[in-house]
Amino acid sequence: MPENFVRDISFKSLLEPSGAEFRVKSNACIKKLRDPMRSALRGIAEVLEGFGVEAVITSGTEDFKHTAKRSAHYRGDATDWRSKTLDVADKPKALAALKKLLGPDFVVILENKGKPQEHFHIHWSPVYHGSTTERGA
Numbered sequence: 001m002p003e004n005f006v007r008d009i010s011f012k013s014l015l016e017p018s019g020a021e022f023r024v025k026s027n028a029c030i031k032k033l034r035d036p037m038r039s040a041l042r043g044i045a046e047v048l049e050g051f052g053v054e055a056v057i058t059s060g061t062e063d064f065k066h067t068a069k070r071s072a073h074y075r076g077d078a079t080d081w082r083s084k085t086l087d088v089a090d091k092p093k094a095l096a097a098l099k100k101l102l103g104p105d106f107v108v109i110l111e112n113k114g115k116p117q118e119h120f121h122i123h124w125s126p127v128y129h130g131s132t133t134e135r136g137a
Contacts, residue, residue: 020043020055021049022041022042022044022045022048023056025058025059028059028062029060029061029062030060031061032060033060033061033076033079034075034077036124036126037078037079037124040106040122040124041057041079043101044081044098044102047094047097047098047101048081048086051086053082053085053086054082054085055082056082057079057082058080058119059078059079059080060078060079072123072124072125077123077124078122078124080111080119080122081119081120081122082119083110083118083119083120084116084118084119091110091113092110094120098120098122102122105124105125106123107123108120108121108122109121
């Protein structure tokens with residue numbers, strides 16, 4: 001197991017019958033995720049695994065400061081997923097696949113594109129229909 005993981009969490013009961021699994025980075029927490037976000041985890045993992053990479057949640061409901069003051073992370077409606085392991089050519093494809101899977105009630109953004117802290121930010125927001133595809137570029 002990679003040294004930056006203190007736990008290897010597999011959620012096999014979410015979004016059956018998918019066999020997708022994901023890991024939660026050691027400093028990330030998903031315990032307080034609300035049901036809409038929690039129910040999407042396996043599907044998100046399946047999409048990322050389809051591009052040949054391990055699905056890793058890098059941020060969830062931790063109490064540390066997030067970019068936005070009213071971040072969906074604090075409400076339990078957001079997760080960040082590792083994107084740096086994807087081939088550059090696959091990132092827009094993965095972004096489109098995630099948006100298609102999750103539909104209009106989720107915002108899917110590739111944040112900080114090309115920077116070391118690049119990641120997919122995904123949050124549930126049923127009142128927000130339409131999103132940009134990149135931030136922090």
